[in-house]
Amino acid sequence: MSVKTTCAYCGVGCGVLADVGPNGVAIKGDPDHPANFGRLCSKGSALGETLGTEGRLLAPQIGDRSAGWDEALDLVADKFSAAIAEHGPDSVAFYVSGQLLTEDYYVINKLAKGFVGTANIDTNSRLCMASTVVGHKRAFGTDTVPGLYTDLEEADTVVLVGSNLAWCHPVLYQRLAAAKAARPEMRVINVDPRRTATCDLADLHLRIAPGGDVALFNHLLAEISERGLVDEAYLTEAVSGFEAALDAARADDVSETGLSDADLAAFVDLWLANEKTVTVFSQGVNQSTSGVDKVNSIINCHLATGRIGKAGMGPLSVTGQPNAMGGREVGGLANTLACHLDIENPDHSKAVQDFWNAPVMPAAQGLKAIDMFDAVERGDIKALWVICTNPAQSLPDADRVRAAIKGCDFVVVSDMYDTTDTAQVADVVLPASGWGEKFGTVTNSDRLISRQRALRAAPGKARHDWEIICGVARRMGFGEAFNYHGPAEIFREHAALSGIAAAFNKDFDISGLAEISDDDYETFEPQHWPVSAVKTGGRFFGDRKFFTEDGRARMVAVSHRPLAQATDEDRPYRLNTGRIRDQWHTMTRTGQTGRLTQHMGEPYLEIHPEDALKLGLAAATLAKVDSPHGSAILRVMISDRVTQGEVFAPLHWTEDTCPTGRVNALVAPNVDKLSGQPESKATPVSISPYKAAWYGFAVSAQKPQAKTDYWARARTNAGWQVELSHHEVPEDWQSFALEVFGLRDVDIMSVSGAKPGSARIAFQKDGQVLAALFAAPTPVEVSRQFVSSAIGSDIPILAGRPGADQPDPGPTLCACFNVGANTILRAIETQNLATVEEIGSALEAGTNCGSCRPEISAILAGAHLKTAAE
Ligand SMILES: Nc1nc2c(c(=O)[nH]1)N[C@H]1C(S)=C(S)[C@@H](COP(=O)(O)OP(=O)(O)OC[C@H]3O[C@@H](n4cnc5c(=O)[nH]c(N)nc54)[C@H](O)[C@@H]3O)O[C@H]1N2
Numbered sequence: 020m021s022v023k024t025t026c027a028y029c030g031v032g033c034g035v036l037a038d039v040g041p042n043g044v045a046i047k048g049d050p051d052h053p054a055n056f057g058r059l060c061s062k063g064s065a066l067g068e069t070l071g072t073e074g075r076l077l078a079p080q081i082g083d084r085s086a087g088w089d090e091a092l093d094l095v096a097d098k099f100s101a102a103i104a105e106h107g108p109d110s111v112a113f114y115v116s117g118q119l120l121t122e123d124y125y126v127i128n129k130l131a132k133g134f135v136g137t138a139n140i141d142t143n144s145r146l147c148m149a150s151t152v153v154g155h156k157r158a159f160g161t162d163t164v165p166g167l168y169t170d171l172e173e174a175d176t177v178v179l180v181g182s183n184l185a186w187c188h189p190v191l192y193q194r195l196a197a198a199k200a201a202r203p204e205m206r207v208i209n210v211d212p213r214r215t216a217t218c219d220l221a222d223l224h225l226r227i228a229p230g231g232d233v234a235l236f237n238h239l240l241a242e243i244s245e246r247g248l249v250d251e252a253y254l255t256e257a258v259s260g261f262e263a264a265l266d267a268a269r270a271d272d273v274s275e276t277g278l279s280d281a282d283l284a285a286f287v288d289l290w291l292a293n294e295k296t297v298t299v300f301s302q303g304v305n306q307s308t309s310g311v312d313k314v315n316s317i318i319n320c321h322l323a324t325g326r327i328g329k330a331g332m333g334p335l336s337v338t339g340q341p342n343a344m345g346g347r348e349v350g351g352l353a354n355t356l357a358c359h360l361d362i363e364n365p366d367h368s369k370a371v372q373d374f375w376n377a378p379v380m381p382a383a384q385g386l387k388a389i390d391m392f393d394a395v396e397r398g399d400i401k402a403l404w405v406i407c408t409n410p411a412q413s414l415p416d417a418d419r420v421r422a423a424i425k426g427c428d429f430v431v432v433s434d435m436y437d438t439t440d441t442a443q444v445a446d447v448v449l450p451a452s453g454w455g456e457k458f459g460t461v462t463n464s465d466r467l468i469s470r471q472r473a474l475r476a477a478p479g480k481a482r483h484d485w486e487i488i489c490g491v492a493r494r495m496g497f498g499e500a501f502n503y504h505g506p507a508e509i510f511r512e513h514a515a516l517s518g519i520a521a522a523f524n525k526d527f528d529i530s531g532l533a534e535i536s537d538d539d540y541e542t543f544e545p546q547h548w549p550v551s552a553v554k555t556g557g558r559f560f561g562d563r564k565f566f567t568e569d570g571r572a573r574m575v576a577v578s579h580r581p582l583a584q585a586t587d588e589d590r591p592y593r594l595n596t597g598r599i600r601d602q603w604h605t606m607t608r609t610g611q612t613g614r615l616t617q618h619m620g621e622p623y624l625e626i627h628p629e630d631a632l633k634l635g636l637a638a639a640t641l642a643k644v645d646s647p648h649g650s651a652i653l654r655v656m657i658s659d660r661v662t663q664g665e666v667f668a669p670l671h672w673t674e675d676t677c678p679t680g681r682v683n684a685l686v687a688p689n690v691d692k693l694s695g696q697p698e699s700k701a702t703p704v705s706i707s708p709y710k711a712a713w714y715g716f717a718v719s720a721q722k723p724q725a726k727t728d729y730w731a732r733a734r735t736n737a738g739w740q741v742e743l744s745h746h747e748v749p750e751d752w753q754s755f756a757l758e759v760f761g762l763r764d765v766d767i768m769s770v771s772g773a774k775p776g777s778a779r780i781a782f783q784k785d786g787q788v789l790a791a792l793f794a795a796p797t798p799v800e801v802s803r804q805f806v807s808s809a810i811g812s813d814i815p816i817l818a819g820r821p822g823a824d825q826p827d828p829g830p831t832l833c834a835c836f837n838v839g840a841n842t843i844l845r846a847i848e849t850q851n852l853a854t855v856e857e858i859g860s861a862l863e864a865g866t867n868c869g870s871c872r873p874e875i876s877a878i879l880a881g882a883h884l885k886t887a888a889e
């Protein structure tokens with residue numbers, strides 16, 4: 020049976036065909052889905068491998084014990100009701116997620132805003148899309164994404180700003196790559212301080228100074244005017260604020276971009292050469308103390324030239340999470356109301372209250388994420404419910420946030436796992452169903468609503484989020500409003516409410532779906548909103564009408580502001596953070612499959628060669644990174660992909676996978692004053708070598724446990740691996756290793772290593788390797804691939820690498836066909852391969868999901884450089 024569903028991860032929102040068979044779930048891209056037309060990236064293709072129930076929370080947890088649902092839900096309802104009765108509705112808070120389905124998201128907002136009567140409900144979208152939401156509202160009057168994905172393909176110039184599309188929106192990147200291959204005259208510009216995989220497609224890479232984006236787009240606006248390319252007729256008819264925006268732009272200092280005159284001129288020329296220009300932006304723009312201004316500086320240029328609302332042009336904010344857009348529709352943020360209505364507008368509030376038949380509505384906006392956890396820390400929040408997100412890990416100043424949550428009187432977490440940093444400090448953990456078990460709708464970056472469908476029942480007693488929320492709501496006495504039979508009923512209610520919102524001149528109108536039958540909801544095909552009697556699908560603003568009071572778009576006068584904190588002698592490096600190709604956030608799901616952990620199995624600090632030299636950091640050693648908020652220990656990756664003075668670290672590691680790799684322990688909680696979104700990419704830090712007495716690498720069939728200063732654990736195809744390091748050499752390697760592996764009664768294959776700090780030990784039973792540890796005073800040089808694949812076999816593992824007849828494949832690049840970097844390099848050299856396509860034909864690498872193609876291309880470029888130098 021093939022089930023049509025939507026991918027669990029990014030905002031591209033790819034359609035998936037899942038074939039549920041006796042031996043597991045086979046995943047394919049849905050050829051008919053308008054987001055991906057059959058493509059999937061490495062994460063999407065591996066969805067079937069993440070459905071295991073190992074480690075899943077199977078029953079509600081109260082403290083350290085399992086409990087029944089009635090007891091747990093009664094407790095949650097009682098604690099929330101008691102706090103509200105004693106301290107008022109604003110003494111409770113909800114912190115939710117852009118990974119909830121629209122139906123879940125709608126009911127939790129209805130509960131908080133309409134029935135508890137608090138706007139203290141915020142979401143991880145605060146860390147993600149909040150700046151765009153405010154920027155859109157300032158420019159358009161509503162939070163509207165004007166264009167469609169097809170605009171990217173039709174554009175002649177595509178500018179990517181603060182967006183590593185190749186790794187973070189891989190299928191959209193592939194659509195762009197295919198369009199560029201078909202029309203090589205298309206130009207791509209990448210604006211990013213780092214040289215990322217996305218540069219593979221770029222004709223021009225602007226290595227902008229962190230935070231320099233407003234100055235860049237202000238320069239562009241000034242040049243648009245200077246060169247007489249302002250669309251005067253468009254401005255007269257449809258836009259206000261041009262003069263002030265231009266004055267501010269002219270007054271700005273372009274040197275803040277850190278770019279050369281030649282780069283700036285090339286950028287302006289390319290932007291202006293083609294009317295069909297799309298500017299794509301994401302976290303390099305949003306996660307900034309100037310985030311909202313960055314968004315408006317981009318939109319200003321599109322408005323000044325009238326390049327919006329038509330095919331192949333416009334600003335395009337790509338959303339991160341699968342339902343970031345849906346969250347905006349239901350009014351998931353503390354400063355928004357359902358269906359793009361305004362929480363502080365009494366008429367809007369009254370309309371929603373009447374529709375919900377709700378007892379109370381909050382009069383003002385609630386606490387935004389950072390303020391919410393400050394209030395938790397102060398003890399102002401007496402009961403907190405965290406759903407589908409892990410704030411103790413993903414918020415800035417994460418150690419402090421974790422302590423605040425721990426100190427809160429009553430904390431509930433709804434998650435699929437109870438091992439998350441937040442669940443670990445909660446009073447009650449409720450088992451939620453996850454992707455493949457739950458069903459409802461999500462909306463992607465181009466307003467496409469698609470269905471997620473269940474492939475199987477949730478394990479144990481896990482329940483759907485909407486069921487859990489309604490269970491609590493009923494127990495709090497709000498039964499009538501929360502007696503839903505299923506997601507279809509919730510969807511219909513949401514769609515009906517959107518019709519009421521539309522009467523207030525709002526864009527989000529899906530009232531055409533308000534009477535969708537259960538059957539039609541079941542078979543619902545992906546559809547772009549709006550869906551109403553007036554308009555269905557398509558672009559916005561082609562009619563030159565905006566959702567402001569006077570119907571005109573607004574250009575906003577913005578000026579460059581420096582980053583919140585300057586680097587100085589004590590903290591001379593700027594820490595940039597972001598994502599890697601094959602992991603999703605805190606890895607609770609992508610970390611379940613060895614296939615995805617083989618690309619990058621450990622957190623790292625990317626640092627420029629000159630800086631590494633200055634600091635005495637050798638490749639693959641460990642660095643200690645400090646900020647006033649906390650510290651981290653990270654593997655040193657020396658590379659000129661980052662510029663001097665800037666370092667980059669990925670955000671995915673947690674207490675459970677690498678306790679010293681939690682980068683948010685370092686990140687300062689500075690926020691954009693308008694959006695409340697934190698500047699997660701620009702914290703000043705100091706860096707020093709971590710003084711390791713030894714380094715280790717271990718593999719085992721069972722999950723290893725370590726107590727060393729540094730450890731990073733990941734799944735492999737045959738079990739687990741752990742990287743280790745400590746400031747002291749263990750007294751006895753053998754007992755140390757047995758403790759790490761939790762083994763007893765095993766055969767010791769051999770022990771060697773006369774030098775202090777070095778050892779090679781393997782344990783086996785019945786001739787099969789169960790575990791092995793390699794330790795050395797310098798970073799361990801065994802082949803990770805070989806060693807981890809030896810688990811469960813009788814291969815002589817202690818050699819640490821394959822025999823001469825079986826060359827070491829090196830770190831996995833192609834996750835689909837398990838092809839390593841060394842294999843690719845060897846094939847290039849021995850078979851004289853010159854293109855990514857030729858490598859694909861020879862090795863299959865890069866021929867399925869294509870996520871690794873930019874990296875294969877980088878290896879090719881490196882190999883050719885080497886040949887040229889020889
Ligand atoms: N593989 C993978 N894909 C994902 C996710 C994931 O966890 N893993 N998460 C999803 C989510 S929720 C999101 S929000 C998206 C995020 O998608 P992206 O925004 O593409 O990802 P990031 O890596 O956070 O940051 C993008 C880039 O911003 C750059 N940057 C930093 N500072 C500046 C600056 O001042 N100006 C400019 N112009 N650029 C800057 C960084 O160097 C980085 O390369 O990815 C989604 N897709």
Ligand SMILES: Nc1nc2c(c(=O)[nH]1)N[C@H]1C(S)=C(S)[C@@H](COP(=O)(O)OP(=O)(O)OC[C@H]3O[C@@H](n4cnc5c(=O)[nH]c(N)nc54)[C@H](O)[C@@H]3O)O[C@H]1N2
Nearest residue numbers: 143146147407408409413433434451453596604605607699
């Ligand atoms: N330094 C730094 N920090 C960042 C960022 C950055 O770029 N740099 N990016 C920020 C951004 S853009 C984002 S979006 C956040 C993401 O940060 P988080 O939202 O904290 O990260 P996730 O790992 O996605 O958390 C989702 C949780 O929900 C659980 N879960 C999955 N499905 C379900 C479900 O159906 N129901 C329930 N109840 N639980 C479920 C998962 O097991 C997981 O624990 O991180 C932010 N933090």
Ligand code: SF4
Nearest residue numbers: 026028029033060063
């Ligand atoms: S690009 Fe990858 S992660 Fe994003 S929705 Fe598509 S398959 Fe899923």
Ligand SMILES: [Mo]
Nearest residue numbers: 146147339340
């Ligand atoms: Mo995000």
